[in-house]
Amino acid sequence: MVHVRTDTDRWVDMLREHGHHITAQRLAVMQAVSHKPHITADEVAEASRAEIGSISKQSVYDALHVLVQVGLLRRIQPEGSPALFEDRVGDNHHHLICRDCGCVVDVDCAVGDTPCLTARNDQGFVIDEAEVAYWGRCPECHTHHITR
Amino acid sequence: MVHVRTDTDRWVDMLREHGHHITAQRLAVMQAVSHKPHITADEVAEASRAEIGSISKQSVYDALHVLVQVGLLRRIQPEGSPALFEDRVGDNHHHLICRDCGCVVDVDCAVGDTPCLTARNDQGFVIDEAEVAYWGRCPECHTHHITR
DNA sequence: CGAGAGTTTTGGACTCAGTCAAAGTTTACC
């Protein structure tokens, strides 16, 4: 019987590689985020509780921090929103954000793979990330807006 | 004697055009922001108090909101920072942000004038702003970091 | 398997930036 490498296996390895313990809480948090990208800490808590019975608010935040550190999760925080977490990492993708309903949608980088890391004049800064947020209205909200 | 059109004149006109009252508080807030770009609400309060004696926290927030609305100010909010205000508006410039000291520096848009408003695939969104934040280390922080 | 070291989780108090709401004050306009 062949062993199929599951997501969980990957998460476990990644945590171990970085010298972290494997806990039910951390796996539940990964599960929650992988099932709903751009999820809030609060929603993660809710989903994790459904999964493992109970988890404290603090553990959710701790787990999210560790998982971001080891590179399994990415944290974004649009203005006016609490932090959002996603498991699509390492591809430097960007986000479309609706001003009305706040929904967030992935969008591939317009420039390339390791892209947009070059500002026209970097003023001596050593840049490691270019974060792009496109603000506007999602299709639904736009329709409502003009037909009102 | 010729009348020289001051910044204050411009602020006053702009407020009036939008049907807002001219108040000492609003002018003091404009003054504060124009003297220190990327200033926090708290720092605005402090500076305004020095200018006009006293102003409540709430009035500072109210004034900042109105001034953003009429287009005299712009509000940005890097992750992990309270909101920052600046009077350089309408030029779609972007920001370099230091991960260590949090300092914020202006950088011209890499694309052009009404630029970067085109995502590769906008998924039906009607985009009105492309916000770009370049994250990294400022010259000083970078030096300290590698020589430590 | 069992013990010990080191890590993680918990719950509760706390912070910080910002908002709400009601009463008092100022501004604009006739």
Added chain:
DNA sequence: GGTAAACTTTGACTGAGTCCAAAACTCTCG
């Protein structure tokens, strides 16, 4: 100058997240 609308003040309140010290757990090694 008098009036209505707009603005400011004060103080309580919220939401998201952090701090802390004690209790519980995971991992490693004998």
